[in-house]
Amino acid sequence: MIAYLTTLIVLVAISALVGLALNVQWGAAGLVNFGVVGFVALGAYTTALLAPPLGWFPAMIAAAALCALISTVLAFLSIRLEENYLAIVTIGFGEVVRILLLNESWLTGGAVGIADIPRPFVNLVSQQHNDLVLAAFALALVAGVFTLLETLVRSPFGRALRAVRDDSTVAAALGKPVLLLRVKAFATGGAVMGLAGALHAFYLTYIDPSQFTSIITAYAFMAVIAGGRGSNFGLLFGAGTIMALLEATRFLKDAFAVIDGTQLAALRLGLIGLGIVLLLILRPQGLLPEPQRKVRDFFPDHEGSS
Amino acid sequence: MMDSTINRRHLLAGLGAASLAGLAGKPALAQAAEIPIGMVLPFSGATGPYGPDMKKAADLVVKIINDGGGILGGRKLHLYIEDSETNPTVGVTATRKLLDVNKVELVGGFWGSPIALAAKPLILAANKVEMVSASANGITDGDTKGLIYRFQAKSSQWGPVGAKVMTSLKLKKVTVLAQQNPFVISMIEPFKAEMARLGGQVMDVIQYNPDQASYRAEVEKAFGPEPDGVFCLSLLTDFVAISKEVYRGGFKSKVLGLGTGADADGAYLKSVTPEVAEGIHHLQPAPPMDSAAYKKFVKLMGAPEGTAFLFAGNTHDQVCVTALAMEHAKTQEAAVWVKSIREVCNPPGEEVDDILKALEMVRAGKKINFVGAGATVDFDERGDQLNRSFLHQVIENGKNKIVEVLT
Numbered sequence: 001m002i003a004y005l006t007t008l009i010v011l012v013a014i015s016a017l018v019g020l021a022l023n024v025q026w027g028a029a030g031l032v033n034f035g036v037v038g039f040v041a042l043g044a045y046t047t048a049l050l051a052p053p054l055g056w057f058p059a060m061i062a063a064a065a066l067c068a069l070i071s072t073v074l075a076f077l078s079i080r081l082e083e084n085y086l087a088i089v090t091i092g093f094g095e096v097v098r099i100l101l102l103n104e105s106w107l108t109g110g111a112v113g114i115a116d117i118p119r120p121f122v123n124l125v126s127q128q129h130n131d132l133v134l135a136a137f138a139l140a141l142v143a144g145v146f147t148l149l150e151t152l153v154r155s156p157f158g159r160a161l162r163a164v165r166d167d168s169t170v171a172a173a174l175g176k177p178v179l180l181l182r183v184k185a186f187a188t189g190g191a192v193m194g195l196a197g198a199l200h201a202f203y204l205t206y207i208d209p210s211q212f213t214s215i216i217t218a219y220a221f222m223a224v225i226a227g228g229r230g231s232n233f234g235l236l237f238g239a240g241t242i243m244a245l246l247e248a249t250r251f252l253k254d255a256f257a258v259i260d261g262t263q264l265a266a267l268r269l270g271l272i273g274l275g276i277v278l279l280l281i282l283r284p285q286g287l288l289p290e291p292q293r294k295v296r297d298f299f300p301d302h303e304g305s306s
Numbered sequence: 307m308m309d310s311t312i313n314r315r316h317l318l319a320g321l322g323a324a325s326l327a328g329l330a331g332k333p334a335l336a337q338a339a340e341i342p343i344g345m346v347l348p349f350s351g352a353t354g355p356y357g358p359d360m361k362k363a364a365d366l367v368v369k370i371i372n373d374g375g376g377i378l379g380g381r382k383l384h385l386y387i388e389d390s391e392t393n394p395t396v397g398v399t400a401t402r403k404l405l406d407v408n409k410v411e412l413v414g415g416f417w418g419s420p421i422a423l424a425a426k427p428l429i430l431a432a433n434k435v436e437m438v439s440a441s442a443n444g445i446t447d448g449d450t451k452g453l454i455y456r457f458q459a460k461s462s463q464w465g466p467v468g469a470k471v472m473t474s475l476k477l478k479k480v481t482v483l484a485q486q487n488p489f490v491i492s493m494i495e496p497f498k499a500e501m502a503r504l505g506g507q508v509m510d511v512i513q514y515n516p517d518q519a520s521y522r523a524e525v526e527k528a529f530g531p532e533p534d535g536v537f538c539l540s541l542l543t544d545f546v547a548i549s550k551e552v553y554r555g556g557f558k559s560k561v562l563g564l565g566t567g568a569d570a571d572g573a574y575l576k577s578v579t580p581e582v583a584e585g586i587h588h589l590q591p592a593p594p595m596d597s598a599a600y601k602k603f604v605k606l607m608g609a610p611e612g613t614a615f616l617f618a619g620n621t622h623d624q625v626c627v628t629a630l631a632m633e634h635a636k637t638q639e640a641a642v643w644v645k646s647i648r649e650v651c652n653p654p655g656e657e658v659d660d661i662l663k664a665l666e667m668v669r670a671g672k673k674i675n676f677v678g679a680g681a682t683v684d685f686d687e688r689g690d691q692l693n694r695s696f697l698h699q700v701i702e703n704g705k706n707k708i709v710e711v712l713t
Binding site: 002127 | 406420427
């Protein structure tokens with residue numbers, strides 16, 4: 001049971017990291033990224049390739065750095081295009097990464113993938129505690145990233161980002177460097193996605209291209225929507241809820257003999273879909289929405305406008 | 307105050323409660339004597355169609371064993387089945403759940419190499435047995451601690467058989483059109499080597515990515531130079547698209563496909579019109595269809611005589627072999643009974659295909675050579691299956707016709 005829970009903790013941590021990253025890019029800065037899975041895969045493969053020669057920590061840092069770099073390039077690429085084209089560019093990027101990983105067998109092992117990826121701290125503890133240590137590491141990573149991003153979002157940089165998201169013309173008119181802000185936000189998110197990929201590689205110790213399907217992107221968007229766009233607390237809650245729903249439904253068939261595997265498969269995904277639809281109808285701002293300050297928070301006497 | 311509607315919170319709470327009940331209640335309710343075994347099977351995603359029959363076969367044989375008095379002195383098997391969703395990450399959580407929550411001694415099933423490969427480190431770390439119905443060489447490569455058994459032909463065994471079929475169809479100049487996946491790519495080199503040995507020539511090897519929207523470019527490239535034959539190493543969805551593309555283009559080269567694409571337990575013929583399928587040859591590791599064991603199995607599944615179950619026999623055999631090995635080793639301890647597998651499966655010994663009779667003979671201390679429904683279930687020291695026969699069929703008038711059985 002403990003090992004199963006640690007698995008869930010690691011998987012929630014991975015999806016929380018991906019979600020937090022998307023929450024900077026899309027939640028705070030309004031930049032749609034449909035290529036999330038590409039960055040995660042890139043992070044995972046960089047880690048898998050560099051961890052044996054360099055050790056896990058440099059490999060993880062390299063994964064984050066590479067993803068940040070590529071995010072920067074992508075953000076600049078879309079500079080001449082209208083905002084929404086970033087979404088299309090990122091879809092393309094995700095596909096390019098997938099196809100490269102699958103076909104450049106000399107580097108990535110192609111469809112066979114990469115096995116025996118070394119884990120952090122593996123020499124410090126016995127084998128049975130290996131998973132526990134990784135779960136603790138995953139939690140620490142999420143805590144670190146969360147603190148960092150939360151500080152960032154509350155800083156003047158974060159406020160400027162939200163201003164750009166809500167109305168870039170106004171922000172530009174106020175002298176904010178709109179493009180630079182966007183590139184920075186996109187790169188930050190990219191780096192965190194790289195970290196999530198690294199954690200994925202450490203946990204599974206075997207990666208192949210079929211693990212990086214667009215469902216990762218979909219779950220990231222679901223987590224952000226469920227938690228409340230722009231809210232990091234909400235995101236953690238959203239990522240946890242989605243994973244809990246997915247895994248909890250596994251036990252339905254053990255508890256009720258009438259539900260068999262085939263029905264459950266359909267039921268599980270159906271339930272998630274239903275949950276999201278209900279959520280959007282009943283609570284479109286998310287479960288723990290981003291705190292929005294209104295004019296009357298500062299001027300209680302001033303009625304009417306906001 | 308009563309709230310008459312079910313809102314989201316209640317739904318979530320209910321789900322949570324249900325899962326907790328599942329977590330907490332199950333081990334307490336279960337008889338202490340039950341022996342938990344598990345399988346990871348696909349019920350959704352690209353390979354979803356294979357899961358239900360594999361589950362049915364395993365469930366049926368578990369029931370037979372339990373109704374016949376169980377094993378290890380009257381203990382019953384409890385089979386837990388999880389959905390892999392054709393996704394390695396999901397396969398890993400499913401395996402984790404089976405290992406840690408249900409405490410299974412065996413994680414079987416495993417249609418599809420990526421999932422079997424991703425689950426392998428977990429199962430080995432837990433010192434439990436992994437039985438797969440997947441082909442990639444990597445599964446039994448490396449240090450397996452002797453815990454992995456393959457109930458399927460290895461990829462590298464498929465290639466030479468393909469070359470033999472090509473030769474018997476008198477196709478000399480051939481092209482390979484292959485999907486990028488670990489199951490298929492380890493077939494290519496052995497195929498080329500065998501073709502060269504038999505005096506044929508492989509003109510080109512074209513690889514494509516799974517889940518493409520269109521395969522027109524690849525089909526044009528493979529069939530354009532008009533080779534005598536094209537060896538299509540595909541799975542179901544891509545083979546459906548490819549064969550339609552070939553029909554549309556009016557190409558004349560003979561097509562040799564894999565059973566995973568051109569048959570898929572009959573799913574292929576349901577997906578295309580008879581004109582598209584006409585004349586396509588395909589091969590696959592097949593159950594010994596003429597054996598008494600297989601005929602009994604078809605009857606057990608309630609299917610008409612002569613039905614080819616490609617994978618269902620494998621899960622049936624996985625359960626049988628597990629039960630027999632446990633009975634032979636007189637323990638449910640995975641690391642111990644795994645050593646008994648070759649004792650009860652390989653010759654020498656009295657051949658027996660009835661699981662209850664086989665169990666009785668093992669109890670009586672007789673040396674048996676169990677014969678399964680999906681294969682004769684003999685294994686080499688790496689856990690790879692021996693003596694897999696292959697079935698070469700051709701599609702005529704919308705029906706599969708057996709050409710020959712190759713070994």
